[in-house]
Amino acid sequence: MVEQVSRLDAGGRVDRVQKLAFKFNGRSYTGYAGDTLASALMANGVSVVGRSFKYHRPRGIMSAGAEETNAFVQILGSEEEPNVPATTLPLVKGLDAHSVNAWPSVNFDVGRVTDLLHRFFPAGFYYKTFMWPRDRWDWYGQFIRRVAGWGTAPKTAAGKRYEHRYHHCDVLIVGGGPAGLAAALSAGRSGARVLLVDNQSEFGGYLLGSSAEINAKPAMSWITDVVAELDGMPEVVCLSEASATGYYEQNFVTVLERRPDKRWVRERLWKVRARQVVLATGAIERPITFVDNDRPGIMLASAASTYCLRYGVRAGRKAALFTNNDGSYRHAIELADSGVDVAAIIDVRTNANADLCKTAAAKGIEVILGSHVARVIGKRRVRAIEIAASGTGAQRRKIACDLLLVSGGWNPTIHLHSQSGGKPLYDERLATFIPGASVQKEISAGACTGHFTLAQCLSDGLLAGRQVAESCGYPSDTIDAPTCTDETDLNLQPIWEVPLPHRHSRAFVDFNNDVTTKDIRLAEREGYRSIELAKRYTTAGMGLDQGKSGNVNIIGLMADITDTAPGAIGTTTYRPAYSPVSFGAMAGADNGDLIIPWRRTPITDWFIANGGHLDETGALFRRPLYIAKPGESARDAINREALAVRNGVGIYDGTPLGKISIKGSDAVTFLDRVYTNSWGKLPVGRSKFGFMLHDDGRLLDDGVTFRLADDHYLMSTGSGVAAVVLKHLEKLLHCEWPDLDVYLTPVSDQWAVICVCGPNAREVIRRAETDIDINPEAFKFLDTRYCRVAGIDARVSRVTYTGELSFEFVVPTRHGLNLWEALLEAGKEYDITPIGSDTSMLLRTEKAFIAAGLEGDGYANIYDVGMGWVVAKNKGDFIGKRSTSRDINLGGPRPEIVGLLPEDSNFVPPKGAPILESDTADTSPDASRNMVGMVTIGFHSPNLQRSIALAQVQDGRSRIGDTINVYTKSRVVSAQICEPVFFDPDGERMRD
């Protein structure tokens, strides 16, 4: 095998000593260090690198940078990654990649049939074709997905080599070409803190592949000097392989740094806050829209120069250039100087720069003015072109070439400027968009402003760097711009579509998404004239490359079609990210166990070791739903635990309960205003149940508040709403009642809560030994006392969520496990049973203790859930009072909480099941329109030996005894409405 057939004998910045073996589409090749995958493939003479998205046409490398529209690959192996542009992928040893979107291979792709049938696949054909019958969309979808789409998502996790880094600087400079380096130099010399980022592997921008000179030496020697000087500046950080991907408000810019060579980090997402930003993002050459302009071998003119001069690779043996501007002549001449046979320059203009024409002619290049490419011969590689004189399409002439350079002008890379809020302006002279007025603290410099000569880029950059540094407080002297090669102005003649030879001919405006000029015309005919609509209808500009090279051509074409100016059409919105950001980089270290920082209680490990079935239970807690014995089912475990609490004794970890300490002389006034009941008469050492509403009358939370001292209360809140309640209370204190002397401290994590509940609870506490009298007369329901239990200082309260005799111990979190184990030991004789939160939920359902988040919704008020008894009749205003009285004034049916006893006592009504009148005959899914309520929770109660449920039913309180129907997917079950409290309705057991 001949190695690297298209590698030039000398030249380029690759390291010819370091040979790198790699694989592409299963075949082995070699390249050099310093290559990209694209340049290495080109060196090996590979011209078809992929297939197009819709028509599966063979495609070759189009560019040498981030604007690549054809050459996307899937990296295989442990670092699998889809849709990577080969043009920005540095070649590494052992790289294994294959083309995306080709099956079975790039050279023989069965999807190619869509190309032959292209007339049946116009823009919008999915919407038109697959809409009937309406419900078959999913069925069609499975086939569409197989045909469409790019790379495949990796099957394994991306690993942990991603990180985020915050960075603050005076000046961020995006782009390390001549303008960006000049800006970095002048800003750096001022002493300002500078971050310079560039998305290539080396600084220098287009000069890496150019024959330009600075100070009468090759331009790269100036670049090398500047980079060396910058590296010596302590306040300057220079990052290569780092793309600025998004520009957000307040000069916040995200930068994705790729470090494939590092073992400890693969990608690093920088979150940069800069006082000033210089955008020196350069410009992207645009293709020309002509028949079969997507054939392999057709390439941007500047890219061919870059491959030749930077990588030492000949992009073809015999080249031709198709252009509309003077700037591109340079590339034809550079190629000729490097030994590529350049047959002709085909220029649509008649007024090309005479000196350039003369220079070209001297290199043996024929310059053909006033002509265009009328036909491309060769499907998998250009073999020849036919050209025609403009206006007279008939006079054809054939030119043999295997490389067709195209240059339709240059588009400044205004993406970041636009993301920063700037509105692009249309420049008639350049026939493209340039940055408009700065909105944030940002200036553009160099080619991204439409200044395309090297001299302008350098002076722009030097000035911009000095200006931004000065505005950060770092004045400096002017630096004289170096002298450099004379360059001509573009002097371009815009051409948005070259006349097509045949009515079935196709010219592509978006290679990546296979959008042709005909699709744009169709969109316009069908009324999608706005460029935003045309984009979405045709998908032009929506591919992996986001239309970096093609978008302006689409705008120009639409302007032509509608006979308006491109400036009046405007651009589509530029949105982050400029270039793709991997999910791994977005996640950073938030990976695996670190995705969610689960909160733990001191008992969590004990549960894990003892059969606890942990699940997410809100507020980032993972609590045991039940604690199963070996071989025990969930239902059996819950039944066993629930029976133990009612008949023996259970123990429950209540640590996740929210706890807010309330101090201050106005604490009572505050509680009176935020709870619906009155707090003035609560003595120290007692507690009280309270219900808290939002000011719109909806249920916020309920719980017990203890009075620990004259001016010290401790409020318990639901675990899930602890943070919401704190915000609610703090906002009222700070914003509505700043005059109140009240201080809130969240102490949820400071205290472990362990509750012993059941008829034998008192015996267990006695056995654990406590220093207080816990007899019923001395320690009553809702009392709270400081005590010692099992040798640990604690506070113990007679409060309950199960309806049984309960002792709730609160100890510092670090003593939680000691107390838990001591109580387990003390309760051994009574078979003390740890219970989980599902069991707790079952027990509270038997008692109809309301859960604001389940029995309440966005409509129910405190009376609806049967909690009217908690509303004080004779007190002033409280939060939610007026809204509740408005509910009553408005009248109408209310969703009231009732109990349900299903006729089939084994049927457990599922949460959320709709309730319908028993005479509603309709059993179709649409029947839920007639629902009169819904199940809020249902359980099988082992204590009642039947199923029970709580439900919201319209005016349910007045319907006790009625029969209604509960609907589920599989069956309809009738149930009787009953009083909600199923067990111990008078609450004697908890007061025992």
Next chain:
Amino acid sequence: MVIECPHCGERHEDEFVYGGDVRHARPENPDALSDAAWRDYIYSVPNTKGWAKEHWWHVRGCNRWIVVQRNSVNNELRSETDENYHG
């Protein structure tokens, strides 16, 4: 966003919790209001396009509620104060 807390200086928005538009003070005596007037107080939020005064809670900082002027179009911020006044 970076919000300048009047007590702590410039801090990342992650340290704050948004608390809604600054509105008129809660009525002294809600019972004196008609149902319609109360409904308007509860449900008619300004939802301004452009500059608006907002409450932000510096919960991971000094724990104060501050008033921030924010332009809802571009998230420009100005005049962060600790005054808990109503607009």
